[in-house]
Each structure stands twice: as structure tokens, then as C-alpha cells.
Amino acid sequence: MSADRLSAPDVLRGLAIAGTFATNIWVFADPRGPAAVFAGFDGGWWADTVLRTVANGKFLALLTLLFGIGMELQYRSAVRRGVRWPGRYLARAGILFVEGLLHYVLVFEFDVLMGYAIASVLVAWLVGRSAAVRVAAGSLAGAFVLLVVGALTLAGAPGGGVPAYPATWSGQVGERLTGMGLYRIELVLIVPSAVVLFLLGSALLRAGVFAGDAAGARLRRGLTAVGAVGVLLTVLTALGGPAWFAVERYLAAPLVAAGLLGLVPALLLRSRGRGGRVRHGVVAIGRTAMSCYVGQNVVAAVLFHAWGLGLAGTLATVAAPARTAVVVLVWVAVVAGSGIIASAWLRHHDRGPLEALTRRLLGRDRSPASPRATRSP
Template sequence: MKRIALLDILRGFAIIGTLGTNIWIFAYLGDLNLVFGNALEPWWSSGDRLLQTIMLILVNGKFLGMLTLLFGAGMELKRQKAVREGYTWPGVYIWSCALLLLDGLLHYILVMEYDVLMSYAITGMIVSLIIHRSRRFILVMMWLAGSIHVIGVTGITALLAFESGAALNGMDTITQLYAAGTWWEQVMFRLNHFGFFRAESIAIIPLNVFLFLLGAMFMRTGVFSNDESGRLKRRKLMIAGLGIGIPLNLLLLIPGGIMDLWVRYISAPVLTLGYLGIIAYGMEKGIFDRLFQRFGEIGKMALSCYILQNIIASILFYGWGLRFGGRPSSLYILLIWAGICLLLMIFSHLWLRFYPLGPVEWLWRKLSISPVSKVTSRDTSI
């Protein structure tokens, strides 16, 4: 099957964009109070805080939403392939999800406590049992998952509003560990606090289910198609996503971080649709064509680049590495983010000149042939 260039480019933007959020967590040594909802330093208190807030308005949750949506689109492509080739769905796709769960677990233990791959793996298993059903059934499941998510996040936001200035406990312990602890001590800390750090991955499953199914429906209805119908649909998404998403995401400016959770998990996915339309429009018009090609190369090696960018950030900021973490300026953090992005572009460009797949993707291809499907040897990579 011929690759869809737009999907690779969108995936590349999504990988870089998720780092745009995670880089602050690395830089502040895991102290979420310094990243989200810091009531002691409102956004107007300094130019440094304003720059951080602007960056979070632009990236926080938006590209994670895009990555989630693209997972759903990729699943639909594999379902269509299963139909064409006449094998059972979900079949070996469950095996792929199991591999993703293992990959995410290793990434969580060895690299970063806020890994999203485990959540995607569980979501993939759930959605794979829905995606082959009727359009009506899919829409009902989307409505159900979306309603559960919105009600839950809105309820938590309302509770936070009654505790203005509330902060997460235990952040000092985490920052001390990442400032001075060894890599192995950090590994053991993640293992010992598995439930605490994995709570978000479980909580966002309803949102993931909704976005997976939305991505699948977009693929099914031709949103990603390279024709006039696809372009028209993407323009409508761009207008609606920006028109509704921008005002909703400006709620991040409300003092005290009261709306931070609501913005990240409800407002952000709306703006994601606007970003999808803008990126697609830029590709169609050939704007920054070479730059878009580099993003497409990152997208082809998305899993490798996602893991690599977190390893690089760990080395740069943590105590066992170069010790850049703590309270660096926002400009300094953004420069490091830009530097990592450039490294990923160079790495993916050079790698793909010699190999058709990224290193993790190559290993994934080898392992994704499940014990029960080796006879057919079909590609089941995610």
C-alpha cells in the first residue's frame, strides 16, 4: 500500500509537538506545579512566564490529540487491508497492541514516567473491537466515550475551582530525585510509584477511544484523501477548529491554573482539528516544502523519534546527565527544544537515505509477525 504523505507529515508535527509539552516537564525535573497551574506565578508576572504560557497555549495537548487521532487513522488503514486480503479482524492486530504495551512499559520504566504508548495499546485493543462495526455503532461509541470524558474532566475542573491555588503534593521529592539521583534510582522510583504515574494513562482512555474512532472515521470518509473532496473537508476542519479552538484554549489564561486540565483535555483536541487543516493546507501549497519533507521523514520514523527525543531530553536535563534541569529560563528551554527538533530532522533524513524503516520500526516489523500468523507473514505494524 502506498504511504499517504499527509499522514507522515502530520505524524512528524505531532511528534515534535508532544516534545513541545514534555520539554517543560524534563526542564523542571518533573515538577508539574511549575508547568501547569502555578498559582504563585501568573502568566503576566514576567516575560519568562508569558513566553512559557504562549508556548503551552500553542502545543499543550494539541499535538498529543493529533497523534492519537492518527493512531485511529492508521488502525482503519489496517482494517481495510484486512478486508482486502480476506483475513480476520482484529486478528493479529491484538498482537501488535500487546507489543505496543510492552514497548510503552519499557519506555515508562527506562525513560519517562508520562509515556503515552501504554494507553494507546489498551485503547487500540478496545477500538479494534468497535471499528469493524456499523457506522451507527461507531458513532454511538464515540458519543458515549466523549460524554464520559467531558463529564469527568468538567467535574474535576469544578472541584479545582473550589480549591484555588491547590498544588500537587510530592513534587519536591520528584525534583530532588531527578536533580541528584542516579538513572537506576529513577527507574526504581517509577516502578515503586507505578499506580500514581499511570493514573493519567487510564483516565484518558475515553478521550483516546473518541479520537481513535474519529481518526478512523476521517480516514473512512476521505478527509486525508489527495483530492478536491478531501481538501474541502480539511478546510472546513481548519475553519471550525481554529474558530472554536482558539477561544477555548485562551481559557489557559485564567489565573490559578483552574482551567488548565479542561484546556489540555477538552479545548486542545478541538484546536487539533484546526492544526490538521493548517498543516494540510501548507503541504498542498508547497509552503516550506523542504521543511515539510523533514517532518514527513520524522513521521515515517515516529516511534523511533518519540523514544529518541525523550532519551535526549533525559540526558540533557537530569542529574545523571548534563544537569541542565531546574529552573532554566523559558527561552533557554525553547532553544533546547528547537535543537532537539533539528537533531531529529537530521537523524531521520540520514537514516532513511540508507534504510527504509526507522530502527524501532524495523524491530517492530520483525516482532509483529505473531506466533499464529507466521504462515501469512503479513505486515501488522501500527
């Protein structure tokens, strides 16, 4: 494989982390707090709606597909080394759940790591099963998503008042603990949609989505065409108004994500290694994805919440165009800073700090195929 194809997953992952933050930053920037998501964003400029629509769910879906690709690679590694599967992966999922729970309680109401951990336990069992079993499981999960999205769409757009969001960090922690039923309700959709996209990511890797042959190129072109359909559906749902939010986030977004999965590797092959510092920074973010995901949300919390710099409250008094510009500039600064810090970190370490912590908690691999395990006593 060429260097461009080898770097494609890291580039995609870096774009997914940056794009996911492009969704999250609007939650932090709303002075009403995260509950405003359920009431609907208001008081903004038309450009705010466009920017939120571009980011909403698309990059999170891409990240979910890449998580499934990662699971497939770990499964292959276990089979190659003769290690029982899922085996230790279940411990990895448990650690991920705890990390997500801490992220939710201490930082951000809309954490996705908990949902990934739950879905990965099921998919870890499915990934080694027959194609018929995987398709059946994915179809059941997909049907459930369609049912819930349809019900939400028929129910209409959310509305109503938003309770005051605590100004102190401890108050916000208490709000997340007491409001877990509200803020974690999205897991009803995150988990089954993650099951579908994990399995799809695994299947696409098996089909050669990163392969350099003609079949791989055809697959990527097909995915790009699917992405074009997703873009059209996104435009239609955006024109339909807030009532179509769930369709956009859970049905259109995965189609766009599939398109990105096909388009980005093709563009990387055409770039012939060009991209310079920007590409290097995106790759670094991709290689430290979990650390950057959590770190970006921590920085945003400090910048926007009242117990930090209180930028959300300040922006509430600023005219819409200027407010939009500030939010975009903060996003650019945080993402650029993530790339710079991640690049510097990787000069001395082979993985991000949270990724290294997970590895340390799992301990060394004592599988029969590892050199340490096969060494004579």
C-alpha cells in the same frame, strides 16, 4: 493522489511528534521533577505559560487522530488481503503496551504508548462494526471524558508541595515503579479520549480527509473552522487560570488538532512540493514517529536530569527570559537532530528502529494473500 496528499500524513505525524516534545520538554526542564505537573508549573515567565499553552495537548491529540487513521488503513489492508481482523493486530497492541511500559519505567513518567495500546484493543474491535455502534461507543467514551474533566475543573487548580525527585537514574526508576498510581492516573482520561479520537480519525479518513476532490476540500475547510473554535477556547481557558487546565488539554486541544488535520494538507497542496530540507526532515520524523518520540525523551532525560548533564538544576538559577530561551533552543536542536538522523536512517532502512523491532517481533505475515503464503511448497 498527488505527492502532496500522499506526504500529508507523514508531515502531520512529524509535526505531532515535534509538538508533543514541546510539551514534554517543560516537564524535563522543571528542577522539581515530573510531580511538579500535578502541583502546577511556577516560577516561570509569562512566555513560558504561552509556550506551554500552545503545545499542551494539541499535538498529542493530533498524533492520536493520526493513530486512528493508521488503524483504519491497517483494517482496510486486512480486509483487502482476506486476513482475519483484528487477529494479529492484538499482538501488535500487546507489543506497543510493553514498549510503552519500558518507556515509562526507564525514561518518562508521562508515556502515552500504554494508553494507546489499551484503547487500540477496543477500537480494533469497533472499527469493523456498523456506524451506529462506532458512534455509540465514541459517545459513551466522550461522555466519560466530559464527566471527569468537569469534576477536575470543579475541584480547582492543583497545589501543594512537591517531593524531592531522585537524582540518580536508578532512583527515578524506583520512583516510577512505586509511584505508578500517581503517574499513570492520567490513563483514566488518555484511554477514553484516545477511543474517541481513534474512531474520529478512522471516520475522517473514510470521509475523504485527504481526498483531492471537492468533498475532501470542504471537509478540510470544516475541520479548519473547528480548529479556530478550539483556538478561541484555548485562549479563554488560559485566561481562566490553572483550574481550567483539564478543559484546555482534553476538550480544546482535540478541536485544535482537528483544525491542524484540515489546515496542513491544504497548505501542502498550495505549496506545490516546496519546503526543502525542513519539510524533508519533518516527513522523516513522521515516518519514524515512535522511534523519534522515545528517542527525544531519552535525549531530554540525559540533558536535564541530575544523573546526566543536570541542565534542569542549572537553569533553576538562571533568570526567566534566559531560561526560556535555553529550553526553546534545546527543543529546536533536538527536533532538528531528530530530522537529520531520521533522514539518514531512512536512506538505508524503510522504517525506524523501534518500528522495525515491532515488525520483527510480529514476524512475517503469512496471510493467504501474501506471495510467500501462496507460493507452491
